[in-house]
Amino acid sequence: MAINTEPVFLNLGPVHPSTHGVFRMRALVDGEVITDIEPVFGYLHRGIEKLAESKSYRQFLPLTDRLDYVSSMNNNMAYVMAVEKLAGIEVPPRAEYIRVIMAELQRIIAHLLAIGSFFNDMGTFFTPFFYMFIQKEKITDLFEMVCGQRLLYNYMRFGGLSHDLPPEFIPALNRFLEEMPSEIKKYERLLAENEIVLARSKNVGVLPREMAINASAAGPVLRASGVKWDIRKDDPYSVYDRFEFDVPTGASGDCYDRYRVRLEELTQSLEIIRQAVAGLPKGKVLNPVPLRLRPPAGEVYSHIEGNKGELGFHVISDGSDKPYRIHVRAPSFINLTALRNMLIGWKLADAIIIFGSIDICLGEVDR
Amino acid sequence: MTVGLDYNRIIDVLPEDLASGAVAFEAHGLVIQPEVLTGIAAFLKTEPGLELDYLCSITGVDCTEYFEVDYLLYSLKLNHRFTLKVRLADRSEPVIPSLTGLWLGAELQEREIYDLLGITFSGHPEMKRIFLWEGFSGHPLRKDYGHGH
Amino acid sequence: MEIGSGMNSRDLDLHEGHVIEDLRNSAVAGLPEPSGWLTEEIERNIITTTVDKFLNWGRKTSLWTETSFTACCTFEFISTSSSRFDIARFGMEVLRSSPRHADLMITAGTLTWKMAPQIKRVYEQMAEPKWVIAMGACGISGGIFADSYSVVPGYNRILPVDVYIPGCPPRPEALLAGIELLRKKIEKRSIAKGS
Numbered sequence: 265m266a267i268n269t270e271p272v273f274l275n276l277g278p279v280h281p282s283t284h285g286v287f288r289m290r291a292l293v294d295g296e297v298i299t300d301i302e303p304v305f306g307y308l309h310r311g312i313e314k315l316a317e318s319k320s321y322r323q324f325l326p327l328t329d330r331l332d333y334v335s336s337m338n339n340n341m342a343y344v345m346a347v348e349k350l351a352g353i354e355v356p357p358r359a360e361y362i363r364v365i366m367a368e369l370q371r372i373i374a375h376l377l378a379i380g381s382f383f384n385d386m387g388t389f390f391t392p393f394f395y396m397f398i399q400k401e402k403i404t405d406l407f408e409m410v411c412g413q414r415l416l417y418n419y420m421r422f423g424g425l426s427h428d429l430p431p432e433f434i435p436a437l438n439r440f441l442e443e444m445p446s447e448i449k450k451y452e453r454l455l456a457e458n459e460i461v462l463a464r465s466k467n468v469g470v471l472p473r474e475m476a477i478n479a480s481a482a483g484p485v486l487r488a489s490g491v492k493w494d495i496r497k498d499d500p501y502s503v504y505d506r507f508e509f510d511v512p513t514g515a516s517g518d519c520y521d522r523y524r525v526r527l528e529e530l531t532q533s534l535e536i537i538r539q540a541v542a543g544l545p546k547g548k549v550l551n552p553v554p555l556r557l558r559p560p561a562g563e564v565y566s567h568i569e570g571n572k573g574e575l576g577f578h579v580i581s582d583g584s585d586k587p588y589r590i591h592v593r594a595p596s597f598i599n600l601t602a603l604r605n606m607l608i609g610w611k612l613a614d615a616i617i618i619f620g621s622i623d624i625c626l627g628e629v630d631r
Numbered sequence: 632m633t634v635g636l637d638y639n640r641i642i643d644v645l646p647e648d649l650a651s652g653a654v655a656f657e658a659h660g661l662v663i664q665p666e667v668l669t670g671i672a673a674f675l676k677t678e679p680g681l682e683l684d685y686l687c688s689i690t691g692v693d694c695t696e697y698f699e700v701d702y703l704l705y706s707l708k709l710n711h712r713f714t715l716k717v718r719l720a721d722r723s724e725p726v727i728p729s730l731t732g733l734w735l736g737a738e739l740q741e742r743e744i745y746d747l748l749g750i751t752f753s754g755h756p757e758m759k760r761i762f763l764w765e766g767f768s769g770h771p772l773r774k775d776y777g778h779g780h
Numbered sequence: 781m782e783i784g785s786g787m788n789s790r791d792l793d794l795h796e797g798h799v800i801e802d803l804r805n806s807a808v809a810g811l812p813e814p815s816g817w818l819t820e821e822i823e824r825n826i827i828t829t830t831v832d833k834f835l836n837w838g839r840k841t842s843l844w845t846e847t848s849f850t851a852c853c854t855f856e857f858i859s860t861s862s863s864r865f866d867i868a869r870f871g872m873e874v875l876r877s878s879p880r881h882a883d884l885m886i887t888a889g890t891l892t893w894k895m896a897p898q899i900k901r902v903y904e905q906m907a908e909p910k911w912v913i914a915m916g917a918c919g920i921s922g923g924i925f926a927d928s929y930s931v932v933p934g935y936n937r938i939l940p941v942d943v944y945i946p947g948c949p950p951r952p953e954a955l956l957a958g959i960e961l962l963r964k965k966i967e968k969r970s971i972a973k974g975s
Binding site: 500 | 688690691693710734737739740743747763771
């Protein structure tokens with residue numbers, strides 16, 4: 265006896281506990297299997313690129329924090345580097361090393377949150393997330409020691425940084441560096457060989473290598489699909505060429521590989537921070553720059569390896585003190601290009617995990 | 632270190648019919664006519680020695696007299712990059728061919744430029760607004776977009 | 781994409797666009813704070829006061845928050861609900877995704893006009909009594925994005941807000957101070973006047 269079925273139209277979001285923010289997916293579901301999906305963007309579109317045209321370069325700096333709000337130091341760094349390249353501003357060496365330390369600490373926070381919410385989506389309901397949150401709070405304390413803010417730091421300036429490190433920062437950082445490796449081992453021991461994690465994420469949501477390159481994926485998503493491309497190694501910026509570290513890649517591009525790449529990048533970030541602290545030069549942290557910065561007319565594209573991928577700022581100047589156009593190359597937004605291909609054919613429960621493993625931040629997707 | 636390719640090298644190897652569409656070289660990018668965009672992009676993607684197979688980003692700019700769309704291409708294997716710029720003089724109905732046939736990564740970025748600047752990409756599978764809602768009047772990133780909207 | 785009953789996703793886009801434009805055109809001034817019960821405080825009698833006190837104690841010590849968070853302030857809320865700042869000592873560790881189960885909406889993040897009808901719908905689905913805390917500068921006035929073309933200048937354009945917490949983002953201690961203000965406000969409610 266043949267049963268008559270037809271697909272059901274379902275809405276996932278924008279108010280949803282597992283969409284990592286206000287993201288919506290219109291799904292056509294046949295039973296439990298997704299047959300078609302259409303992502304809907306724009307629920308957090310705040311018009312940051314348009315606001316840039318009415319603010320000066322310095323006034324735009326706090327707005328960059330609010331792009332990817334879990335990686336504020338990285339966003340600051342990308343923007344500040346773009347304007348420095350445009351205006352020809354030099355940065356003192358001590359500031360460069362401190363920028364690298366802050367960027368890598370920020371990468372650790374962002375990856376901890378990404379891995380924690382990945383396990384949330386899988387159903388572990390906050391236990392691993394709050395274990396990782398303990399370490400995140402320790403890093404937040406370090407940031408608060410330096411610049412007074414807990415989430416949106418606005419720490420970097422054109423020509424350096426806003427504050428130098430207080431004397432208690434390096435001892436506290438060293439204490440953190442000593443205890444973090446054992447914490448990473450704890451996450452690995454408890455979760456990496458867990459059979460539920462393996463069953464729900466191995467061979468699920470595979471992004472093949474060719475499609476990853478064709479869909480302009482970047483960051484851990486690209487590296488998990490087997491492409492060894494990391495801007496810190498392939499197009500080094502700041503002082504990254506002085507440090508030795510590995511670039512972990514995955515083999516198959518499934519959710520498990522994306523999780524493993526992020527986990528291993530935690531260890532590499534700790535290694536970079538150790539080397540930076542060991543080689544930290546003395547001196548000033550800020551070169552004087554005019555308050556109303558007027559870069560010469562021209563354009564520049566400057567990129568960094570943000571924690572979600574290649575974060576780039578395309579800054580076009582017309583010689584005045586306000587930018588003519590700022591375009592943000594947002595990794596989370598472009599990583600979502602392949603979402604439809606990755607989700608079709610999987611069940612709804614898998615869809616949440618696949619979507620979570622791409623690790624997006626809505627502030628950057630919608631800008 | 633990612634090397635920016637010298638545009639002379641590109642012009643030398645381009646086939647005759649595509650090279651005629653190259654207009655100028657400005658600000659590290661090769662300015663081309665919209666008609667040869669798909670041809671040149673396909674050539675740059677597959678030509679051995681160039682292999683610019685990664686579309687990094689598409690930027691749309693409103694340069695008051697004309698619109699400009701910048702394409703930043705990378706080669707992950709050979710570690711070099713190149714920029715293509717297309718200028719559209721028609722401000723009332725700007726149209727440019729879509730690159731979604733070559734790169735899946737162009738899909739969302741072209742929708743964003745349509746939404747915020749009003750440039751239509753012909754051949755795009757789903758040319759509709761992405762961030763703003765249907766019924767929003769105007770294209771905000773245009774320089775003549777007033778705050779009265 | 782066909783979504784059934786002959787509609788496709790384009791029709792859905794057009795319909796939603798109309799809803800957003802209607803809301804935007806109608807929400808031109810801030811809604812007043814819900815405080816009609818303040819004048820009634822004077823007219824209470826002794827019997828309802830004891831019942832009131834008991835009900836208000838129950839309500840203020842177990843506020844369940846609706847998880848309709850939009851942007852950055854979410855992470856300060858998550859920090860507050862973790863063990864360091866511990867929102868559980870106020871009975872608020874329960875977060876409910878379904879608005880039918882929740883009685884507090886904390887507006888953690890910027891509101892855009894595209895999202896506004898959805899937040900309004902979620903608020904209307906919450907059962908009485910319900911409260912709203914506007915968290916952060918974006919919740920109070922649109923914050924740093926106030927003059928953008930797509931941002932609602934403050935949640936009180938579409939919802940009646942009880943407590944405002946400034947900050948960008950507010951520290952967890954500030955959020956806890958705001959919650960304490962809300963608890964004091966809840967203490968003063970009276971059932972005699974149907975509130």
